[in-house]
Amino acid sequence: MNESVPVSRARSSLWSSPHRPLTAGLALTVTLVAFESLAIATVMPLVAADLGGVALYGWVFSAFFLGNMVGIVAAGELADAGGLERPYLLGLALFALGLLAGGLAPSMPVLVVARAVQGIGAGAIPAVAYVSIGRQYAPALRPRMFAIMSTAWVVPGIAGPALAGLIAELLSWRAVLLALLPLVAVAAAITTGPLRRVDPNGSPATSASPRRPGPTPDAAGPSPGPWAGFRRSRLVDVLRVAIGAGLVLGGLDTRDLPLLVVLGVTGAVVGLPALGRVLPVGTLHAATGLPATTLLRGVLMFGFTGAEAFVPLMLVSVRGLSAPVAGISLTAATVAWAVGSWVQARRVAAVGTAFLIRLGLALVVLGIALVGAATWTAVPVLVGIAGWGVSGLGMGLGYACITLLVLHLAPAGREGVATAGLQLSDVLGTALGAGVGGIVLAEAPALGWDRAGALLATFVLAAVAVVGGIALSARLGPGSRAGQAGAAGHAQWRDGPPEVGHGHSREEAARG
Numbered sequence: 001m002n003e004s005v006p007v008s009r010a011r012s013s014l015w016s017s018p019h020r021p022l023t024a025g026l027a028l029t030v031t032l033v034a035f036e037s038l039a040i041a042t043v044m045p046l047v048a049a050d051l052g053g054v055a056l057y058g059w060v061f062s063a064f065f066l067g068n069m070v071g072i073v074a075a076g077e078l079a080d081a082g083g084l085e086r087p088y089l090l091g092l093a094l095f096a097l098g099l100l101a102g103g104l105a106p107s108m109p110v111l112v113v114a115r116a117v118q119g120i121g122a123g124a125i126p127a128v129a130y131v132s133i134g135r136q137y138a139p140a141l142r143p144r145m146f147a148i149m150s151t152a153w154v155v156p157g158i159a160g161p162a163l164a165g166l167i168a169e170l171l172s173w174r175a176v177l178l179a180l181l182p183l184v185a186v187a188a189a190i191t192t193g194p195l196r197r198v199d200p201n202g203s204p205a206t207s208a209s210p211r212r213p214g215p216t217p218d219a220a221g222p223s224p225g226p227w228a229g230f231r232r233s234r235l236v237d238v239l240r241v242a243i244g245a246g247l248v249l250g251g252l253d254t255r256d257l258p259l260l261v262v263l264g265v266t267g268a269v270v271g272l273p274a275l276g277r278v279l280p281v282g283t284l285h286a287a288t289g290l291p292a293t294t295l296l297r298g299v300l301m302f303g304f305t306g307a308e309a310f311v312p313l314m315l316v317s318v319r320g321l322s323a324p325v326a327g328i329s330l331t332a333a334t335v336a337w338a339v340g341s342w343v344q345a346r347r348v349a350a351v352g353t354a355f356l357i358r359l360g361l362a363l364v365v366l367g368i369a370l371v372g373a374a375t376w377t378a379v380p381v382l383v384g385i386a387g388w389g390v391s392g393l394g395m396g397l398g399y400a401c402i403t404l405l406v407l408h409l410a411p412a413g414r415e416g417v418a419t420a421g422l423q424l425s426d427v428l429g430t431a432l433g434a435g436v437g438g439i440v441l442a443e444a445p446a447l448g449w450d451r452a453g454a455l456l457a458t459f460v461l462a463a464v465a466v467v468g469g470i471a472l473s474a475r476l477g478p479g480s481r482a483g484q485a486g487a488a489g490h491a492q493w494r495d496g497p498p499e500v501g502h503g504h505s506r507e508e509a510a511r512g
Helices: 020-051 054-081 085-103 108-136 139-151 154-170 173-178 181-196 232-252 257-278 290-308 311-317 323-351 353-373 381-409 415-447 451-475 506-510
Strands: none
Touching: 020 054, 020 108, 020 139, 020 154, 020 173, 020 181, 020 311, 020 323, 054 085, 054 108, 054 232, 054 415, 085 108, 085 173, 085 181, 108 139, 108 381, 108 415, 139 323, 139 381, 154 173, 154 323, 232 257, 232 415, 257 415, 290 353, 290 381, 290 415, 290 451, 311 323, 311 381, 311 451, 323 353, 323 381, 353 381, 353 451, 381 415, 415 451
């Protein structure tokens, strides 16, 4: 494989003939996911009122994201083992099955199970998208492609929450989920062909941003290490992580102290060793470079999702807004996220990823603080809605920059495993953020807190997590200071070859 491509390709537009079909297909698929994500967040207050089981409110989100982890790794491994068509179609099929089961769910526990199935399918979508971007687009086009994917949330963000709330009030919240099924078929029809044509060994680069190719299988078989084909052991590890996280959340959700200790310890024993094997070496203790970057994504998502899952609930149950009006907060965040993503696409080469990541984290903290203030009725409700827009702007600035760092470090043709590690951190943080927030909400009556006090506590917890992320950003490494993520970093994957970095051995990487 050539390590460079013609300059004309590097400078070509996302909408030029080689890229147009894939760009359009990925944008459409992201639009589908955006509609679903915003719809479920908007109608959940109505779902809880209909099905009961408010104690499982957070689990509706956590189950989705725990399932997401399994889908991410399975799709990433399948993508590295061959083409992108198979993991994409399998993911869409499970996503549709989860929508159908959720739309027909007779109780909250059934809805939680349906969301787990849907999450497994949804995990394939970002995994396939990231790999296709790494293989099909030159580095100069990648920030713009991430901006396109963020922009794909704009129309769902503007129309989705209000439309979902209106359909739920006029018909049923079930109709909101079931109405998305035809869009799944449309996305499959448009996107499958372009994904089939993506070169499995492709990884566009430019002379200004060289990349070292990944190992090439020899005649005797695939090369050793985590880069060689689909590895069932990796999927088993991720299942252990998901089970461990679920046990920890279950322990936190119980009022029985001995049971909490048993579940918490069991979850840690089951999940932590496996988590250490599927993430870059040093992630759990924030080693400088790729490990800290991967961990930061999880911390950021813990804070953002730990607040986002409960913003509509606060606006409906505390401030008395209708579901469609409360959905405006999600619209504000979605539009602001897209704006922030375009800003980073234009400015990352000039100011570097570290600056944009820290600025984004600071804005997320500010936004959560404004949302928390809106739990007091003396504060205008518009403060909370605008505050969530501020958080969305911060996510637009920081989220894509973290992805750019990891994509730059991924060896050519091995983007699936590299981005799977990033997404695992992302999804685990998301699941824990929503789950811990839901536990606070469920335990509020026993603590003597009213609904406003419980929600304020969840927002404070989310903000503290993101403040921790600001401190963690000091360990991103020197590569984060240059535009396009520079050329610095560590290929710190357990059992993986040291393909990129400053010449560190795997032993040095393990020591952080």
